[in-house]
Amino acid sequence: xxxxxxxxxxxxxxxxxxxxxxxxxxxxxxxxxxxxxxxxxxxxxxxxxxxxxxxxxxxxxxxxxxxxxxxxxxxxxxxxxxxxxxxxxxxxxxxxxxxxxxxxxxxxxxxxxxxxxxxxxxxxxxxxxxxxxxxxxxxxxxxxxxxxxxxxxxxxxxxxxxxxxxxxxxxxxxxxxxxxxxxxxxxxxxxxxxxxxxxxxxxxxxxxxxxxxxxxxxxxxxxxxxxxxxxxxxxxxxxxxxxxxxxxxxxxxxxxxxxxxxxxxxxxxxxx
Numbered sequence: 669x670x671x672x673x674x675x676x677x678x679x680x681x682x683x684x685x686x687x688x689x690x691x692x693x694x695x696x697x698x699x700x701x702x703x704x705x706x707x708x709x710x711x712x713x714x715x716x717x718x719x720x721x722x723x724x725x726x727x728x729x730x731x732x733x734x735x736x737x738x739x740x741x742x743x744x745x746x747x748x749x750x751x752x753x754x755x756x757x758x759x760x761x762x763x764x765x766x767x768x769x770x771x772x773x774x775x776x777x778x779x780x781x782x783x784x785x786x787x788x789x790x791x792x793x794x795x796x797x798x799x800x801x802x803x804x805x806x807x808x809x810x811x812x813x814x815x816x817x818x819x820x821x822x823x824x825x826x827x828x829x830x831x832x833x834x835x836x837x838x839x840x841x842x843x844x845x846x847x848x849x850x851x852x853x854x855x856x857x858x859x860x861x862x863x864x865x866x867x868x869x870x871x872x873x874x875x876x877x878x879x880x881x882x883x884x885x886x887x888x889x890x891x892x893x894x895x896x897x898x899x900x901x902x903x904x905x906x907x908x909x910x911x912x913x914x915x916x917x918x919x920x921x922x923x924x925x926x927x928x929x930x931x932x933x934x935x936x937x938x939x940x
Contacts, residue, residue: 732801732802733799733800733801733802734777734799734800734802734904735777735778735797735798735799735800736775736776736777736782736797736798736799736800736904737775737776737777737796737797737798738773738774738775738793738794738795739774739775739776739781740773740774741769741771741772741773741774742771742772742773742774742783742830742831742837743771743772743830743831743833743834743836743837743838744769744770744771744772744834744837744838744841745769745770745771745834745835745837745838745877745878745881746767746768746769746770746876747764747767747768747769747770747838747842747874747875747876747877747881748764748765748766748767748768748874748875748876749764749766749768749845749872749873749874749875750762750763750764750765750766750872750873750875751766751849751871751872751873752871753849753871754851754871755851755870755871756851756853756870756871757850757851757852757853757856757861757864757865757869757870757871758864758866758869758870759869759870759871760869761868761869761873762873763875764873764874764875764876770837770838770841770842770845770874770877770881771831771834771837771838771840771841772784772785772830772831772837772840772841773785773786773793773912775912782914783828783830783914784904784912784913784914785840785841785844785912785913785914786841786910786911786912787844787845787848787903787911787912787913788910788911788912791908791909791910791911792909792910793909793910794906794908794909798906798908798909799906800904800905800906800912801904801905801906802902802903802904802905803902803903803904803905804898804899804901804902804903805818805819805898805901805903806898807896811848812898813852813858813894814847814848814852815898815901816858816894816895816896816898817847817858817861817862817892817893817894817895818844818847818848818898818901818913819895819897819898819900819901820891820892820893820894820895821840821843821844821847821888821892822900822901822915823895823900824888824891824892825840825888826840826915828917833880834878835878835880835881835884836880836881836884838877838878838881839881839882839883839884839885839887839888840884840888842867842874842877842881842885843865843885843888843889844913845872846865846866846867846870846872847865849871849872850865850870850871850872851870851871858893858894859893859894862889862892862893862894865889865892867882867885900915900916900917901913901914901915901916902914902915902916
């Protein structure tokens with residue numbers, strides 16, 4: 669079987685001439701907190717379960733930029749994780765040994781409040797307002813398939829007014845990391861890939877989670893599909909700090925059109 673790791677995605681993007689601004693990342697590593705950082709900054713060095721290289725599978729909007737200020741966490745749980753880049757999706761369990769907060773992050777942008785999810789492993793959250801570039805998953809890019817599944821997760825389970833519980837928010841965040849950082853095989857359809865998502869097997873694994881979060885993770889996983897339309901997802905990218913993903917709630921008219929069309933964007937193809 670041929671397995672596509674993040675190193676593979678990077679080589680593809682470089683071949684396409686899209687990888688020139690890829691940042692140096694610590695794949696599965698641990699960032700040391702600089703001694704010159706303030707206590708506030710040290711408190712928000714949040715380690716999240718995905719690599720820097722994953723974000724480079726995205727295409728930019730027309731240089732759209734936005735200023736973001738981190739306000740803190742909304743609903744979340746403290747968990748442990750273990751990430752081993754490139755191992756098979758059904759690799760046996762390892763001991764989770766890195767700390768993270770799994771849940772929703774709150775940002776202000778002018779008079780607007782944004783609720784986002786972390787998609788990067790080792791970078792800190794800034795204590796100042798920072799300029800972020802808005803990006804999107806685009807058909808043909810290296811990580812479009814991950815974006816297709818992520819769109820299904822957000823379409824079904826993202827709660828604009830907040831999650832019902834911290835365990836729901838934690839399950840949502842962990843499944844986001846699972847979708848984005850798991851190793852995808854050339855010989856598995858996207859449906860088969862989804863069926864192999866697990867908290868205790870594969871490249872990314874989780875521990876120290878509540879029973880409720882584990883149950884919700886499995887419940888969400890069972891309903892995931894691959895959608896062709898990823899346009900509601902927005903990536904917020906900054907070269908020095910964590911990158912995030914957000915969701916733009918479709919207008920009622922757009923939802924009605926999707927219903928009429930019978931969700932024909934669901935993809936169940938097998939890769940060649």
